[in-house]
Every structure is written in structure tokens, then in C-alpha cells.
Amino acid sequence: MRRKWPKPNDVEESFLVATYRSGRWGRFDGGGMVEKFEKDFAEYHQAKYGVAVFNATIGLMLAYMSLDLSFGDYFVVPSYTFIATATAGVVIGLKPVFVDIDFDTLTIDTNNLAEILERDKENKIKLVVPVHFAGNPSEMDLVIKISRDHNAYVVEDAAQAQGSEYRGRKVGAIGDMGVFSFQSSKLMTAGEGGIIVTNNENYYEKLWSIHHAGRSMDGRWYEHVRIGLNARMLEFQAAILLPQLWSLDQTLLKIRRNASIIYEELSNEESLYIHKIPRHVKTNHYFIPISIEEKFYGKLTKEKIVEKMREKGFSIVEGYKMPLYKQQAFYEERWGLPIDEYKNTYNPNAEKACRLTMWIPHYELLEDEEYVIKYVRTLKEVVKDLLR
Numbered sequence: 599m600r601r602k603w604p605k606p607n608d609v610e611e612s613f614l615v616a617t618y619r620s621g622r623w624g625r626f627d628g629g630g631m632v633e634k635f636e637k638d639f640a641e642y643h644q645a646k647y648g649v650a651v652f653n654a655t656i657g658l659m660l661a662y663m664s665l666d667l668s669f670g671d672y673f674v675v676p677s678y679t680f681i682a683t684a685t686a687g688v689v690i691g692l693k694p695v696f697v698d699i700d701f702d703t704l705t706i707d708t709n710n711l712a713e714i715l716e717r718d719k720e721n722k723i724k725l726v727v728p729v730h731f732a733g734n735p736s737e738m739d740l741v742i743k744i745s746r747d748h749n750a751y752v753v754e755d756a757a758q759a760q761g762s763e764y765r766g767r768k769v770g771a772i773g774d775m776g777v778f779s780f781q782s783s784k785l786m787t788a789g790e791g792g793i794i795v796t797n798n799e800n801y802y803e804k805l806w807s808i809h810h811a812g813r814s815m816d817g818r819w820y821e822h823v824r825i826g827l828n829a830r831m832l833e834f835q836a837a838i839l840l841p842q843l844w845s846l847d848q849t850l851l852k853i854r855r856n857a858s859i860i861y862e863e864l865s866n867e868e869s870l871y872i873h874k875i876p877r878h879v880k881t882n883h884y885f886i887p888i889s890i891e892e893k894f895y896g897k898l899t900k901e902k903i904v905e906k907m908r909e910k911g912f913s914i915v916e917g918y919k920m921p922l923y924k925q926q927a928f929y930e931e932r933w934g935l936p937i938d939e940y941k942n943t944y945n946p947n948a949e950k951a952c953r954l955t956m957w958i959p960h961y962e963l964l965e966d967e968e969y970v971i972k973y974v975r976t977l978k979e980v981v982k983d984l985l986r
């Protein structure tokens with residue numbers, strides 16, 4: 599099958615070549631692409647500040663490091679997410695507590711979040727990380743209210759949510775800060791890349807410092823005021839990302855138009871469950887999640903559907919196959935994690951999504967209307983054939 603994403607284009611290529619020829623390849627070589635990208639990306643997402651980094655895993659780690667947290671503190675993450683949401687905290691001594699998702703939106707279940715924080719009588723939980731899964735914004739008003747009542751910070755894992763909106767506001771800087779990814783499959787990509795956005799100057803200065811070996815903005819080259827890393831984005835990454843940012847609205851327009859064809863075509867499919875997009879949010883449709891209706895499970899499995907679609911030249915993604923608390927990584931003794939708690943954790947909705955939910959990738963929506971209609975009708979055919 600031909601490689602569908604990323605799609606090279608002349609504008610990005612010319613930016614990339616110009617950056618290469620300039621010899622200014624790192625942000626402190628006197629380039630300017632990274633700084634420009636930080637400014638424009640933050641502004642687009644209605645945030646005052648941005649710190650660009652080389653991927654979002656490190657971006658999440660920096661975000662957690664910039665908060666006033668101590669070794670051994672707990673933080674809440676959904677069990678239905680990419681593992682980095684949790685591991686970025688583990689490597690700096692934090693302990694994840696896994697919260698369930700709402701099956702309709704596949705984002706954090708705020709009732710379960712409230713229960714978890716209510717149970718935490720000793721206030722060990724200091725941070726909550728809602729994930730805007732598939733670009734669908736989490737229920738931020740409630741997440742923030744519940745978290746603040748418990749004196750917990752809120753970091754948005756917006757890795758998948760470039761351009762998504764919650765109640766008319768772009769996601770990312772609704773909580774204390776948010777982290778976006780530009781890894782290969784994302785809607786904006788440089789192969790790898792990430793950015794942290796925030797409206798808080800204090801966090802910004804800390805993030806900038808940590809991503810730059812712990813230097814301070816007004817300090818000297820060999821003065822380090824805190825423990826930091828080198829997490830700086832390359833000029834090449836920013837050179838490719840800038841034109842993508844400038845055309846993001848156009849990209850979203852196309853994706854959203856084509857997504858409505860998919861939703862319309864699938865609306866009467868008895869064997870498939872179409873997840874809800876609340877009226878007060880706007881997703882970027884990084885993925886369109888669709889699930890097999892429980893009673894058709896067996897004849898229909900995501901593996902079978904994915905394979906049949908692939909045979910016909912179309913992509914659909916199997917998605918996460920186990921909730922995070924079942925991942926062997928969290929059972930490694932060295933991290934001092936609450937392994938017994940993980941053994942006893944059971945998030946029914948995350949389990950259900952792992953069994954039944956597939957994802958239509960955004961790049962299948964970047965084609966013309968005719969293609970999208972062919973895509974969705976093929977999907978319906980595949981399902982029908984499997985049910986025979």
C-alpha cells in the first residue's frame with residue numbers, strides 16, 4: 599500500500615532547503631525558525647507562550663518537571679492513552695493512578711476522576727492529565743474544577759489535538775499548560791517534534807530553562823539554576839512545521855467536511871457504534887473512532903476489519919489493545935509503583951474500547967470527496983461481508 603502520510607510538498611521542501619543552506623540548524627545558531635514557530639503556534643492556540651521540544655514525550659516530562667511536584671507524588675492519567683502520558687511522569691519519580699474514560703467521548707471520565715480524588719484523603723495526588731484523545735477535547739471545565747478542588751495541577755495531553763476547540767477556545771492552555779506532538783502520524787508533523795504551551799509566565803520561564811540545560815533566560819552560558827535537559831527543537835523541524843501551521847485552518851476545513859460524510863454514511867450501521875462529539879467542542883478528527891457493537895463482537899473484530907480494509911488499500915487503525923494498567927512496563931520493580939493497585943484496577947470503558955474501538959486516520963480524510971465516499975462504502979461492505 600502506498601505511504602499516505604506525511605505528504606511532502608514544495609513549500610515545506612523550500613523552507614527545509616533554505617534552513618539547511620543557512621547553516622543555522624539549531625535554535626541558538628542564530629536561526630529563528632523555532633522561535634517563530636513557538637510564537638505562531640502559541641498564538642494560534644490562544645496561549646501566550648510556547649516552548650518547542652524534540653518530541654511530546656519529552657514535552658510531557660518537562661511539563662511535569664516544571665510544576666512544584668516531589669518524588670513519590672501521584673498523578674492521574676486515563677488508562678486509555680498512549681503510554682507516554684504516564685511514563686513521562688514515572689521517569690521523574692511520579693506514580694500514575696489510572697482513571698477510566700467515558701465511552702462516548704473516549705476522554706477522561708470526570709465521575710471516576712472525582713471518585714479517585716475523593717478517595718485520596720492524604721492529598722497524594724498532585725496532578726491530573728486529561729488527554730484530548732483523537733483530537734476530541736476532554737471535558738475541561740469539570741476536569742479543572744474537580745482538580746482545583748483537590749489542589750491538583752492540570753496538564754493537557756494535547757498530543758493529538760492541534761487546532762481542536764473546547765467551548766470556543768483552542769485546547770492546550772486551558773489548564774496550566776498543554777503538550778502537542780508532531781510525530782509522524784500527527785496532523786501536523788516533522789517526523790518528530792513537540793511543543794508545550796502555557797499562559798503562565800512563571801511556567802514558561804521554567805520550561806524554557808529546563809529545555810535548555812537549566813540555564814536562566816537572563817543568565818550566562820555556564821550558569822545553571824536548576825536541573826534541566828537539552829530538549830531543544832531543531833530548526834529543520836520548525837521549518838517543516840511552520841507552513842503546516844499556517845495552512846492548518848484549511849486542512850481542518852477539508853478534514854471536517856470529509857468527516858461529516860463518514861458520520862452521515864455510518865449513521866445507520868447497526869453493527870457499528872459511532873462515538874459522540876459533544877456540541878460544545880470541535881475536534882480536529884485526528885482519528886474518527888468507531889466501535890464494533892458488542893453483540894456483533896466475534897464475527898466482527900477490529901483485527902478482521904483492519905486486515906480486510908488493508909487488502910482493499912484503505913487504512914484503519916486497530917488502536918490501543920490493552921489499558922495502561924496491564925502494560926508490563928508499570929510492573930517493573932525499580933520504579934516503586936503501586937503494583938498491587940494496578941493489579942486490582944479495572945476500568946470497564948477503557949477495557950471495552952481496547953476490545954472494540956478502531957480509528958479512521960485523518961489522512962484518509964485529506965483526499966477528495968469521491969475517495970472518502972469510496973472509503974466509507976468499502977468499510978460498510980467489509981462489515982457486511984464479515985457478518986455473512
Ligand SMILES: Cc1ncc(COP(=O)(O)O)c(C=O)c1O
Pocket residue numbers: 653654655656679680682683729755757758778779780781790791792
Ligand atoms: C496521547 C499521546 N500522548 C503523548 C504522545 C507522545 O508524543 P511523541 O510521539 O511526540 O513523543 C502521543 C503520540 O505519539 C500521544 O498520542
